[in-house]
Amino acid sequence: MKPDLIIHGAGIFGLTLAWEATLRGARVVVADPYGIGAGSSGGIVGALAPHVPENWNAKKAFQLQSLLAAEAFWAKVAATSGRDPGYARTGRLQPLADDAAVDLARARTLGAESLWQGRAVWRVRKASGVWCPPSPTGLVVEDTLTGRIHPRLALNALAAAIREKGGVIGAEAPSTAPTVWATGAVGLEDLSRSLGRTVGTGIKGQALLLDHAAPEAPQLFVDGLHIVPHADGTTAIGSTTERDTIDLITDGQLDGLLARAVAAVPMLAEAKVIERWAGLRPRARSRAPMLGPWPDRPGHFVANGGFKIGFGMAPGIARVMADLVLEGRDTIPDGFRVTDNT
Numbered sequence: 001m002k003p004d005l006i007i008h009g010a011g012i013f014g015l016t017l018a019w020e021a022t023l024r025g026a027r028v029v030v031a032d033p034y035g036i037g038a039g040s041s042g043g044i045v046g047a048l049a050p051h052v053p054e055n056w057n058a059k060k061a062f063q064l065q066s067l068l069a070a071e072a073f074w075a076k077v078a079a080t081s082g083r084d085p086g087y088a089r090t091g092r093l094q095p096l097a098d099d100a101a102v103d104l105a106r107a108r109t110l111g112a113e114s115l116w117q118g119r120a121v122w123r124v125r126k127a128s129g130v131w132c133p134p135s136p137t138g139l140v141v142e143d144t145l146t147g148r149i150h151p152r153l154a155l156n157a158l159a160a161a162i163r164e165k166g167g168v169i170g171a172e173a174p175s176t177a178p179t180v181w182a183t184g185a186v187g188l189e190d191l192s193r194s195l196g197r198t199v200g201t202g203i204k205g206q207a208l209l210l211d212h213a214a215p216e217a218p219q220l221f222v223d224g225l226h227i228v229p230h231a232d233g234t235t236a237i238g239s240t241t242e243r244d245t246i247d248l249i250t251d252g253q254l255d256g257l258l259a260r261a262v263a264a265v266p267m268l269a270e271a272k273v274i275e276r277w278a279g280l281r282p283r284a285r286s287r288a289p290m291l292g293p294w295p296d297r298p299g300h301f302v303a304n305g306g307f308k309i310g311f312g313m314a315p316g317i318a319r320v321m322a323d324l325v326l327e328g329r330d331t332i333p334d335g336f337r338v339t340d341n342t
């Protein structure tokens with residue numbers, strides 16, 4: 001097959017773009033010598049969490065559209081592949097520490113009414129039930145926009161859907177078609193080397209997976225910790241942010257995460273730890289996604305910078321990259337360009 005598009009990197013950015021391009025009729029080859037999900041997308045957390053509905057900007061608006069698009073996007077992947085990507089919009093609860101936090105949350109309720117276009121709500125309600133974090137005010141914020149995805153199930157479903165439609169995923173690619181580099185933290189290093197300046201770097205994070213089934217329960221966000229119940233009867237706890245190391249070893253910091261999770265939801269003390277995992281979040285210098293032509297390399301493009309919200313942004317980024325590479329239309333939001341980092 002002579003491809004219309006070559007994508008290096010079988011993480012969430014590479015595979016969502018391959019899927020979007022396949023749906024637009026392109027013949028796609030994805031190449032990854034390390035295999036599907038070998039980078040940070042092969043992790044365990046999968047929170048699809050929105051930005052707070054205030055101080056609106058292009059990044060927040062883009063993320064909102066991407067989160068809203070996720071339901072139809074993943075439903076189509078599931079229908080084509082016959083596999084469950086583990087997506088659901090199960091919502092999220094966050095405790096409110098004091099009166100100031102309650103006032104701010106109530107102001108954001110109004111923000112959500114206009115900024116979230118009636119598609120989801122952000123409301124203050126009483127903290128109640130066993131799956132609810134303790135809250136000093138007795139109140140929590142509940143939003144109905146937050147979702148979750150099972151990272152590995154999602155990648156497997158995407159790969160199966162792409163193959164079902166005739167796309168090819170393997171270790172190598174030919175070199176005679178427009179080429180997108182969706183190569184995560186390694187790609188940021190490659191691009192930095194090629195341009196002679198640092199455009200971004202990998203930021204280490206560790207997370208835990210527990211054998212605790214609460215598949216319909218909302219996600220909890222407590223003291224900076226994500227507690228994410230998944231479709232397959234597991235619950236993820238994430239994550240650390242470590243700026244000084246890029247080794248992928250897990251360590252005692254995960255015991256600290258677990259202790260904080262148990263303090264928030266005591267029943268998690270009974271759950272067995274199934275996995276301890278570390279990965280590198282690809283963070284562009286701007287902290288926003290980094291999209292567009294590879295400077296000085298005609299026919300080559302970059303899709304990178306997913307950082308902490310790559311899964312939430314992926315459907316939107318796939319659309320923008322397909323517009324650019326397949327149709328020559330530049331729909332990249334302000335602040336998301338490769339040149340914003342050079």
Ligand SMILES: Cc1cc2nc3c(=O)[nH]c(=O)nc-3n(C[C@H](O)[C@H](O)[C@H](O)COP(=O)(O)OP(=O)(O)OC[C@H]3O[C@@H](n4cnc5c(N)ncnc54)[C@H](O)[C@@H]3O)c2cc1C
Nearest residue numbers: 009011012013039040041047183184205279306309310311
């Ligand atoms: C601890 C932790 C928790 C996280 N939690 C969340 C979360 O809750 N929600 C969320 O949305 N995001 C989360 N993220 C971030 C998310 O995982 C990333 O934003 C996302 O996975 C980035 O996807 P990617 O496809 O750009 O990169 P990657 O998944 O890293 O994929 C890059 C791929 O490129 C391949 N590759 C490298 N070099 C080459 C080459 N030369 N040729 C071909 N292929 C190559 C690699 O093998 C890899 O498969 C988390 C990350 C971490 C580390």
